[in-house]
Amino acid sequence: MxxxxxxxxxxxxxxxxxxxxxxxxxxxxxxxxxxxxxxxxxxxxxxxxxxxxxxxxxxxxxxxxxxxxxxxxxxxxxxxxxxxxxxxxxxxxxxxxxxxxxxxxxxxxxxxxxxxxxxxxxHITRFYKAVQQLRQAVRRPYLIEARRLTPNARIRDVGVILDLMIHDIDIVLGLVDSPVAGVTVAGHALNGTPFEDVAAAQITFANGCIARFLASRVAPDAERSLVVAEAQRTYRLDFLRAPHTEMAIYQARPTGDEGNHVHVDRHVIYEDNPLRKELAHFLARIRLSAAPIGTLDDDLRSLTLATDLIQQLRSNAQPLVAAHAD
Ligand SMILES: NC(=O)c1ccc[n+]([C@@H]2O[C@H](COP(=O)([O-])OP(=O)(O)OC[C@H]3O[C@@H](n4cnc5c(N)ncnc54)[C@H](O)[C@@H]3O)[C@@H](O)[C@H]2O)c1
The missing domain is CATH 3.40.50.720 (NAD(P)-binding Rossmann-like Domain)
Known part of the structure:
Protein backbone atom coordinates (compact mmCIF):
# COMPACT_ATOMS: atom_id res chain seq x y z
CA MET A 1 0.00 0.00 0.00
CA HIS A 123 -16.30 20.36 -14.59
CA ILE A 124 -18.44 18.30 -12.24
CA THR A 125 -21.20 17.56 -14.76
CA ARG A 126 -18.79 15.23 -16.59
CA PHE A 127 -19.13 12.96 -13.53
CA TYR A 128 -22.93 12.83 -13.54
CA LYS A 129 -24.08 9.35 -14.56
CA ALA A 130 -27.00 10.88 -16.47
CA VAL A 131 -24.66 13.04 -18.56
CA GLN A 132 -22.39 10.05 -19.22
CA GLN A 133 -25.41 7.95 -20.30
CA LEU A 134 -26.61 10.77 -22.51
CA ARG A 135 -23.21 10.97 -24.22
CA GLN A 136 -23.37 7.22 -24.91
CA ALA A 137 -26.91 7.41 -26.27
CA VAL A 138 -27.01 10.59 -28.37
CA ARG A 139 -25.86 10.28 -31.98
CA ARG A 140 -26.73 13.41 -33.96
CA PRO A 141 -28.74 16.00 -32.05
CA TYR A 142 -30.36 18.82 -34.03
CA LEU A 143 -31.70 20.86 -31.09
CA ILE A 144 -30.49 21.27 -27.50
CA GLU A 145 -32.02 23.49 -24.83
CA ALA A 146 -30.25 24.04 -21.52
CA ARG A 147 -31.76 26.05 -18.67
CA ARG A 148 -29.85 26.76 -15.47
CA LEU A 149 -31.68 29.23 -13.22
CA THR A 150 -31.23 30.06 -9.56
CA PRO A 151 -32.35 32.80 -7.16
CA ASN A 152 -28.83 32.74 -5.65
CA ALA A 153 -26.56 35.63 -6.74
CA ARG A 154 -23.74 34.79 -4.29
CA ILE A 155 -20.84 34.78 -6.78
CA ARG A 156 -19.98 38.36 -7.74
CA ASP A 157 -16.54 38.27 -9.41
CA VAL A 158 -17.77 36.80 -12.72
CA GLY A 159 -21.05 36.88 -14.63
CA VAL A 160 -23.60 34.13 -15.07
CA ILE A 161 -21.98 32.85 -18.28
CA LEU A 162 -18.76 31.86 -16.48
CA ASP A 163 -20.58 30.98 -13.28
CA LEU A 164 -23.45 28.79 -14.56
CA MET A 165 -23.76 28.61 -18.34
CA ILE A 166 -20.27 27.15 -18.70
CA HIS A 167 -21.55 23.86 -17.20
CA ASP A 168 -24.06 23.53 -20.05
CA ILE A 169 -21.60 24.75 -22.68
CA ASP A 170 -19.25 21.97 -21.57
CA ILE A 171 -22.02 19.34 -21.77
CA VAL A 172 -23.16 20.54 -25.20
CA LEU A 173 -19.64 20.55 -26.66
CA GLY A 174 -19.36 16.95 -25.48
CA LEU A 175 -22.56 16.04 -27.37
CA VAL A 176 -22.16 17.81 -30.70
CA ASP A 177 -19.34 16.64 -32.92
CA SER A 178 -19.13 19.70 -35.16
CA PRO A 179 -17.41 23.10 -35.11
CA VAL A 180 -19.26 26.18 -33.86
CA ALA A 181 -20.52 28.23 -36.83
CA GLY A 182 -22.13 31.17 -35.06
CA VAL A 183 -23.30 32.60 -31.74
CA THR A 184 -25.96 35.07 -30.64
CA VAL A 185 -26.30 36.32 -27.10
CA ALA A 186 -28.33 38.76 -25.01
CA GLY A 187 -28.40 39.48 -21.31
CA HIS A 188 -28.24 42.04 -18.57
CA ALA A 189 -26.97 42.83 -15.10
CA LEU A 190 -29.43 43.51 -12.28
CA ASN A 191 -27.13 43.64 -9.29
CA GLY A 192 -25.27 46.85 -10.06
CA THR A 193 -22.12 45.02 -11.11
CA PRO A 194 -20.35 45.00 -14.47
CA PHE A 195 -21.26 41.31 -14.85
CA GLU A 196 -24.35 39.82 -16.44
CA ASP A 197 -26.88 38.16 -14.09
CA VAL A 198 -29.05 36.80 -16.92
CA ALA A 199 -27.87 35.55 -20.30
CA ALA A 200 -29.58 33.84 -23.21
CA ALA A 201 -27.43 32.42 -26.00
CA GLN A 202 -27.88 30.47 -29.20
CA ILE A 203 -25.04 28.53 -30.77
CA THR A 204 -25.27 27.15 -34.28
CA PHE A 205 -22.96 24.31 -35.27
CA ALA A 206 -21.62 23.70 -38.78
CA ASN A 207 -23.73 20.51 -39.04
CA GLY A 208 -26.93 22.54 -38.46
CA CYS A 209 -27.49 21.68 -34.81
CA ILE A 210 -28.80 24.56 -32.70
CA ALA A 211 -28.11 24.84 -28.97
CA ARG A 212 -30.00 27.35 -26.84
CA PHE A 213 -28.96 28.34 -23.35
CA LEU A 214 -30.63 30.34 -20.60
CA ALA A 215 -28.75 31.08 -17.38
CA SER A 216 -29.89 33.33 -14.56
CA ARG A 217 -28.94 33.96 -10.96
CA VAL A 218 -31.84 36.30 -10.32
CA ALA A 219 -34.66 33.84 -11.12
CA PRO A 220 -37.59 33.42 -8.72
CA ASP A 221 -37.25 29.62 -8.78
CA ALA A 222 -34.43 27.21 -9.43
CA GLU A 223 -34.40 25.15 -12.63
CA ARG A 224 -31.74 22.93 -14.16
CA SER A 225 -32.82 21.06 -17.22
CA LEU A 226 -31.48 19.87 -20.52
CA VAL A 227 -33.47 18.78 -23.58
CA VAL A 228 -31.72 17.05 -26.47
CA ALA A 229 -33.68 16.26 -29.63
CA GLU A 230 -32.58 13.99 -32.44
CA ALA A 231 -34.55 12.43 -35.28
CA GLN A 232 -35.64 9.27 -33.45
CA ARG A 233 -36.06 10.45 -29.87
CA THR A 234 -35.87 13.34 -27.43
CA TYR A 235 -34.17 13.24 -24.03
CA ARG A 236 -35.13 15.49 -21.13
CA LEU A 237 -32.92 15.63 -18.05
CA ASP A 238 -34.02 17.23 -14.78
CA PHE A 239 -31.01 17.81 -12.51
CA LEU A 240 -32.95 19.32 -9.63
CA ARG A 241 -33.93 16.02 -8.01
CA ALA A 242 -30.66 15.48 -6.11
CA PRO A 243 -29.31 12.96 -5.39
CA HIS A 244 -31.07 11.72 -8.53
CA THR A 245 -31.31 12.95 -12.10
CA GLU A 246 -34.53 12.14 -13.94
CA MET A 247 -34.10 11.27 -17.60
CA ALA A 248 -37.26 11.08 -19.72
CA ILE A 249 -36.92 9.62 -23.21
CA TYR A 250 -39.72 10.44 -25.68
CA GLN A 251 -40.25 8.38 -28.81
CA ALA A 252 -42.98 8.33 -31.44
CA ARG A 253 -45.08 5.16 -31.16
CA PRO A 254 -45.14 2.89 -34.21
CA THR A 255 -47.92 3.97 -36.60
CA GLY A 256 -51.18 2.16 -36.00
CA ASP A 257 -51.00 2.42 -32.20
CA GLU A 258 -54.13 3.75 -30.55
CA GLY A 259 -54.20 6.77 -28.24
CA ASN A 260 -51.11 8.75 -27.31
CA HIS A 261 -48.62 8.98 -30.16
CA VAL A 262 -45.66 9.50 -27.86
CA HIS A 263 -44.09 6.82 -25.72
CA VAL A 264 -42.23 8.12 -22.64
CA ASP A 265 -39.65 6.13 -20.67
CA ARG A 266 -38.70 7.70 -17.34
CA HIS A 267 -35.42 6.73 -15.69
CA VAL A 268 -34.39 7.84 -12.23
CA ILE A 269 -30.60 7.84 -12.09
CA TYR A 270 -28.88 7.84 -8.69
CA GLU A 271 -25.90 10.19 -8.93
CA ASP A 272 -23.88 8.88 -5.95
CA ASN A 273 -21.79 12.01 -5.18
CA PRO A 274 -20.31 13.30 -8.47
CA LEU A 275 -17.77 15.45 -6.55
CA ARG A 276 -16.34 12.32 -4.89
CA LYS A 277 -16.00 10.74 -8.35
CA GLU A 278 -14.34 13.90 -9.69
CA LEU A 279 -11.79 14.05 -6.87
CA ALA A 280 -11.17 10.26 -6.93
CA HIS A 281 -10.52 10.60 -10.67
CA PHE A 282 -8.04 13.43 -10.00
CA LEU A 283 -6.18 11.23 -7.49
CA ALA A 284 -6.25 8.24 -9.89
CA ARG A 285 -4.72 10.42 -12.61
CA ILE A 286 -1.91 11.42 -10.21
CA ARG A 287 -1.26 7.86 -9.02
CA LEU A 288 -2.01 5.76 -12.06
CA SER A 289 -1.72 8.23 -14.92
CA ALA A 290 -5.35 7.34 -15.72
CA ALA A 291 -6.64 8.88 -18.97
CA PRO A 292 -8.51 12.12 -18.27
CA ILE A 293 -12.31 12.33 -18.44
CA GLY A 294 -12.23 15.60 -20.39
CA THR A 295 -8.87 16.97 -21.51
CA LEU A 296 -7.31 20.40 -21.07
CA ASP A 297 -8.26 21.04 -24.71
CA ASP A 298 -11.91 20.34 -23.80
CA ASP A 299 -11.60 22.81 -20.92
CA LEU A 300 -10.12 25.41 -23.25
CA ARG A 301 -12.90 24.93 -25.82
CA SER A 302 -15.59 25.48 -23.17
CA LEU A 303 -13.86 28.56 -21.79
CA THR A 304 -13.23 29.97 -25.27
CA LEU A 305 -16.90 29.67 -26.21
CA ALA A 306 -18.00 31.18 -22.88
CA THR A 307 -15.62 34.15 -23.23
CA ASP A 308 -16.68 34.65 -26.87
CA LEU A 309 -20.28 34.95 -25.66
CA ILE A 310 -19.23 37.48 -23.01
CA GLN A 311 -17.31 39.50 -25.57
CA GLN A 312 -20.26 39.52 -27.94
CA LEU A 313 -22.63 40.48 -25.12
CA ARG A 314 -20.38 43.44 -24.27
CA SER A 315 -20.10 44.60 -27.86
CA ASN A 316 -23.82 44.33 -28.63
CA ALA A 317 -25.20 47.49 -30.25
CA GLN A 318 -27.22 48.20 -27.10
CA PRO A 319 -24.83 47.29 -24.29
CA LEU A 320 -27.43 46.12 -21.77
CA VAL A 321 -24.80 45.06 -19.25
CA ALA A 322 -23.08 48.43 -19.14
CA ALA A 323 -26.44 50.25 -19.08
CA HIS A 324 -27.57 48.38 -15.97
CA ALA A 325 -24.19 48.63 -14.32
CA ASP A 326 -24.34 52.45 -14.18
N1 LIG B 1 -18.27 22.86 -9.78
C1 LIG B 1 -19.34 23.48 -9.34
O1 LIG B 1 -20.47 23.03 -9.51
C2 LIG B 1 -19.18 24.78 -8.60
C3 LIG B 1 -20.21 25.26 -7.79
C4 LIG B 1 -20.01 26.45 -7.10
C5 LIG B 1 -18.82 27.15 -7.24
N2 LIG B 1 -17.85 26.66 -8.07
C6 LIG B 1 -16.58 27.40 -8.25
O2 LIG B 1 -15.83 27.31 -7.04
C7 LIG B 1 -15.13 28.51 -6.80
C8 LIG B 1 -15.49 29.01 -5.41
O3 LIG B 1 -16.87 29.23 -5.34
P1 LIG B 1 -17.64 29.20 -3.93
O4 LIG B 1 -19.06 29.16 -4.28
O5 LIG B 1 -17.11 28.14 -3.04
O6 LIG B 1 -17.24 30.64 -3.38
P2 LIG B 1 -17.18 31.12 -1.86
O7 LIG B 1 -17.17 32.60 -1.91
O8 LIG B 1 -18.22 30.42 -1.05
O9 LIG B 1 -15.76 30.60 -1.35
C9 LIG B 1 -14.53 31.12 -1.77
C10 LIG B 1 -13.58 31.10 -0.57
O10 LIG B 1 -12.26 31.44 -1.02
C11 LIG B 1 -11.67 32.31 -0.06
N3 LIG B 1 -10.60 33.08 -0.72
C12 LIG B 1 -10.65 34.30 -1.30
N4 LIG B 1 -9.43 34.64 -1.79
C13 LIG B 1 -8.60 33.61 -1.50
C14 LIG B 1 -7.22 33.36 -1.74
N5 LIG B 1 -6.45 34.25 -2.40
N6 LIG B 1 -6.67 32.19 -1.28
C15 LIG B 1 -7.44 31.29 -0.62
N7 LIG B 1 -8.76 31.47 -0.38
C16 LIG B 1 -9.33 32.61 -0.81
C17 LIG B 1 -12.84 33.16 0.44
O11 LIG B 1 -12.55 33.77 1.70
C18 LIG B 1 -13.95 32.12 0.52
O12 LIG B 1 -14.00 31.48 1.78
C19 LIG B 1 -15.51 29.47 -7.93
O13 LIG B 1 -14.54 29.43 -8.93
C20 LIG B 1 -16.81 28.88 -8.48
O14 LIG B 1 -17.01 29.14 -9.86
C21 LIG B 1 -17.99 25.50 -8.71
Missing part, protein backbone atom coordinates in the same frame (compact mmCIF):
# COMPACT_ATOMS: atom_id res chain seq x y z
CA UNK A 2 1.56 3.33 -1.05
CA UNK A 3 1.69 6.42 1.17
CA UNK A 4 -1.47 8.56 1.15
CA UNK A 5 -1.19 11.67 -1.01
CA UNK A 6 -0.98 14.88 0.95
CA UNK A 7 -3.53 17.46 -0.26
CA UNK A 8 -4.49 21.04 0.48
CA UNK A 9 -7.75 22.87 -0.12
CA UNK A 10 -7.25 26.50 -1.12
CA UNK A 11 -10.39 28.53 -0.44
CA UNK A 12 -12.71 27.15 2.24
CA UNK A 13 -16.06 28.59 1.19
CA UNK A 14 -19.07 26.69 -0.15
CA UNK A 15 -17.16 24.50 -2.64
CA UNK A 16 -13.95 24.27 -0.60
CA UNK A 17 -15.90 22.76 2.30
CA UNK A 18 -17.27 20.06 -0.04
CA UNK A 19 -13.76 19.31 -1.36
CA UNK A 20 -12.34 19.07 2.18
CA UNK A 21 -15.17 16.76 3.25
CA UNK A 22 -14.56 14.41 0.33
CA UNK A 23 -10.76 14.32 0.79
CA UNK A 24 -11.17 13.68 4.54
CA UNK A 25 -13.29 10.61 3.76
CA UNK A 26 -11.20 9.12 0.93
CA UNK A 27 -8.77 6.38 1.97
CA UNK A 28 -5.78 7.20 -0.23
CA UNK A 29 -5.37 10.81 0.75
CA UNK A 30 -4.56 12.98 3.78
CA UNK A 31 -6.07 16.46 4.10
CA UNK A 32 -2.94 18.30 5.29
CA UNK A 33 -3.87 21.94 4.93
CA UNK A 34 -6.60 24.47 4.31
CA UNK A 35 -5.72 27.93 2.98
CA UNK A 36 -8.37 30.54 3.74
CA UNK A 37 -8.10 34.27 4.54
CA UNK A 38 -11.22 34.26 6.74
CA UNK A 39 -10.34 33.58 10.39
CA UNK A 40 -13.66 31.99 11.35
CA UNK A 41 -13.54 29.58 8.41
CA UNK A 42 -9.95 28.59 9.24
CA UNK A 43 -10.97 27.88 12.84
CA UNK A 44 -13.88 25.74 11.62
CA UNK A 45 -11.57 23.70 9.34
CA UNK A 46 -9.03 23.17 12.15
CA UNK A 47 -11.73 21.96 14.49
CA UNK A 48 -13.34 19.64 11.95
CA UNK A 49 -10.25 18.08 10.36
CA UNK A 50 -7.38 18.80 12.75
CA UNK A 51 -5.35 19.94 9.73
CA UNK A 52 -2.97 22.90 9.48
CA UNK A 53 -4.52 26.13 8.22
CA UNK A 54 -2.92 29.14 6.57
CA UNK A 55 -4.03 32.66 5.84
CA UNK A 56 -2.56 32.56 2.32
CA UNK A 57 -0.84 30.24 -0.12
CA UNK A 58 2.67 31.67 0.45
CA UNK A 59 2.44 30.89 4.17
CA UNK A 60 1.49 27.31 3.34
CA UNK A 61 4.28 26.85 0.79
CA UNK A 62 6.83 28.11 3.35
CA UNK A 63 5.59 25.70 6.01
CA UNK A 64 4.93 22.44 4.18
CA UNK A 65 5.01 20.46 0.97
CA UNK A 66 1.85 18.92 -0.48
CA UNK A 67 1.41 16.56 -3.42
CA UNK A 68 -1.86 18.03 -4.66
CA UNK A 69 -4.30 20.87 -4.09
CA UNK A 70 -7.89 21.80 -4.87
CA UNK A 71 -8.38 25.47 -5.68
CA UNK A 72 -11.88 26.55 -4.64
CA UNK A 73 -11.30 30.27 -4.20
CA UNK A 74 -13.09 32.96 -6.28
CA UNK A 75 -12.52 32.56 -10.03
CA UNK A 76 -10.59 35.83 -10.30
CA UNK A 77 -7.86 34.29 -8.05
CA UNK A 78 -7.53 30.94 -9.89
CA UNK A 79 -4.80 31.95 -12.33
CA UNK A 80 -2.37 33.35 -9.73
CA UNK A 81 -2.92 30.49 -7.26
CA UNK A 82 -2.77 27.71 -9.85
CA UNK A 83 0.38 29.18 -11.50
CA UNK A 84 2.14 29.24 -8.15
CA UNK A 85 1.19 25.65 -7.25
CA UNK A 86 1.90 24.16 -10.69
CA UNK A 87 5.31 25.89 -10.72
CA UNK A 88 6.07 24.17 -7.40
CA UNK A 89 5.29 20.77 -8.97
CA UNK A 90 1.95 20.42 -7.15
CA UNK A 91 -0.92 18.61 -8.95
CA UNK A 92 -3.88 20.96 -9.17
CA UNK A 93 -7.63 20.54 -9.35
CA UNK A 94 -9.00 23.98 -10.07
CA UNK A 95 -12.71 24.67 -9.78
CA UNK A 96 -14.52 25.74 -12.94
CA UNK A 97 -14.13 28.06 -14.69
CA UNK A 98 -10.37 27.49 -14.83
CA UNK A 99 -9.71 31.22 -15.31
CA UNK A 100 -11.45 34.34 -16.54
CA UNK A 101 -9.33 34.62 -19.73
CA UNK A 102 -8.42 32.04 -22.35
CA UNK A 103 -4.80 33.31 -22.39
CA UNK A 104 -4.54 32.57 -18.64
CA UNK A 105 -6.01 29.09 -19.09
CA UNK A 106 -3.51 28.36 -21.87
CA UNK A 107 -0.67 29.48 -19.61
CA UNK A 108 -1.85 27.11 -16.87
CA UNK A 109 -2.17 24.20 -19.31
CA UNK A 110 1.40 24.90 -20.53
CA UNK A 111 2.69 25.04 -16.93
CA UNK A 112 1.08 21.71 -16.04
CA UNK A 113 2.68 20.13 -19.12
CA UNK A 114 6.13 21.64 -18.55
CA UNK A 115 6.17 20.60 -14.86
CA UNK A 116 4.73 17.16 -15.61
CA UNK A 117 1.86 17.53 -13.13
CA UNK A 118 -1.87 16.94 -13.49
CA UNK A 119 -4.18 19.89 -13.86
CA UNK A 120 -7.86 19.03 -13.83
CA UNK A 121 -10.72 21.53 -14.07
CA UNK A 122 -13.75 20.98 -11.84
Missing amino acids: SEPLSVAVVGYGVMGRHHANVYAALPSVRLSAVVEPDHGRRAAAEELYGCATFVDLEAMLEALTVDAASIASPTSTHHALASRLLSQGVHVLVEKPVATKVSEARELAALSRSHGVVMQVG
